[in-house]
Amino acid sequence: MNRKCCVRMRVATWGSIMGERHSYPTSAELDAVVLQMYRAGTPYAEAIREFKKQFMLTALREANWNESKAAPVLRMHRNTLSRVLRQLDIDISALRKSKRRQSRSVDLRQQKKLAS
Numbered sequence: 779m780n781r782k783c784c785v786r787m788r789v790a791t792w793g794s795i796m797g798e799r800h801s802y803p804t805s806a807e808l809d810a811v812v813l814q815m816y817r818a819g820t821p822y823a824e825a826i827r828e829f830k831k832q833f834m835l836t837a838l839r840e841a842n843w844n845e846s847k848a849a850p851v852l853r854m855h856r857n858t859l860s861r862v863l864r865q866l867d868i869d870i871s872a873l874r875k876s877k878r879r880q881s882r883s884v885d886l887r888q889q890k891k892l893a894s
Contacts, residue, residue: 834848834863835873838870838873
């Protein structure tokens with residue numbers, strides 16, 4: 779089994795443990811995931827990376843994918859959160875359900891008309 783396959787398997791396992799939207803794993807469930815990763819030969823660094831990824835995603839999901847609201851909950855600055863998300867290859871814009879509203883800026887021609 780190659781590394782990418784193992785990562786996908788672990789994510790699927792974590793997701794199946796999470797179950798409902800706001801259901802969190804118990805200590806026994808976390809122990810089971812750790813044991814499964816250990817038996818699969820997952821390197822320590824990769825296991826930590828996967829834990830960080832799932833922890834960040836959980837906090838972001840609770841904050842409705844708002845990085846500014848998730849950062850204080852994680853007790854980090856929002857710029858640090860953004861940097862960590864980039865390092866973990868997590869694209870928040872793809873996970874958000876709602877689109878951003880249009881900017882309220884007035885184009886240059888309208889500004890000139892308003893000024894005259």
